Amino acid sequence: MSLRGLYAITDSALLADGKLLPYVEAALAGGARLVQYRDKSADPERRLEEAGQLRTLCEQYAAQLLINDDLELASRLNVGVHLGRDDGSLREARQQLGPHALVGATCHASLDYAEQAVVAGASYIAFGRFFQSATKPGAPTASTSLLQEARSRFAVPVVAIGGITLDNAQPLYDAGADLLAVVHGLFGVESATAVRRRALDFTALTP
Ligand SMILES: Cc1ncc(COP(=O)(O)OP(=O)(O)O)c(N)n1
Ligand SMILES: Cc1nc(C(=O)O)sc1CCOP(=O)(O)O
Numbered sequence: 001m002s003l004r005g006l007y008a009i010t011d012s013a014l015l016a017d018g019k020l021l022p023y024v025e026a027a028l029a030g031g032a033r034l035v036q037y038r039d040k041s042a043d044p045e046r047r048l049e050e051a052g053q054l055r056t057l058c059e060q061y062a063a064q065l066l067i068n069d070d071l072e073l074a075s076r077l078n079v080g081v082h083l084g085r086d087d088g089s090l091r092e093a094r095q096q097l098g099p100h101a102l103v104g105a106t107c108h109a110s111l112d113y114a115e116q117a118v119v120a121g122a123s124y125i126a127f128g129r130f131f132q133s134a135t136k137p138g139a140p141t142a143s144t145s146l147l148q149e150a151r152s153r154f155a156v157p158v159v160a161i162g163g164i165t166l167d168n169a170q171p172l173y174d175a176g177a178d179l180l181a182v183v184h185g186l187f188g189v190e191s192a193t194a195v196r197r198r199a200l201d202f203t204a205l206t207p
């Protein structure tokens with residue numbers, strides 16, 4: 001499966017009140033290739049149930065699910081994991097999940113860290129934030145020239161994240177991003193129908 005296009009990331013506040021499944025299904029119907037379950041709560045039972053439901057949805061749309069931060073949950077569900085710089089060892093994640101699993105790495109704006117992540121077995125390297133982000137306003141910033149450098153240096157897919165909307169996405173693809181990871185710019189709308197429309201529009205931008 002080629003890793004290109006829209007990478008939908010969930011947010012428990014934005015997708016509260018029963019929105020999680022219909023909104024994610026709408027993103028998948030609009031062409032999202034990856035879904036990341038990003039839930040910062042400490043409710044293991046709900047997390048297991050929701051992540052299991054998302055896995056089923058992703059299977060229906062031939063997309064792939066990753067779990068944010070939680071290698072144990074990813075391992076239990078036999079899906080991928082996304083790890084930030086303080087979220088545990090990429091090498092351990094690769095060993096535990098096996099050679100075919102998706103293991104994603106946050107690199108912020110560091111090509112050196114990206115290099116280490118690739119050596120440790122990362123499936124993709126994520127850079128950001130590129131714009132003001134309502135979800136993570138304090139994340140370090142990154143530039144499109146860094147994306148160009150990453151594209152020419154690394155063979156693994158390059159992910160861009162942080163404040164991405166339909167209006168600012170194109171230069172990120174032009175600079176070499178393979179995947180655009182989006183929370184608010186995708187899910188920050190009033191209906192699943194609107195999510196699907198946005199996902200279709202993001203998907204149409206994929207080079
Ligand atoms: C695709 C992607 N890129 C970056 C991040 C951020 O990860 P991290 O820095 O660990 O921050 P949290 O998401 O855990 O708050 C991500 N989740 N996904
Ligand atoms: C989770 C996350 N990580 C970032 C990073 O730069 O590493 S930016 C970010 C938030 C992405 O959400 P939105 O699309 O709403 O800005």
Ligand SMILES: [Mg+2]
Pocket residue numbers: 068069082083084085087
């Ligand atoms: Mg994290």
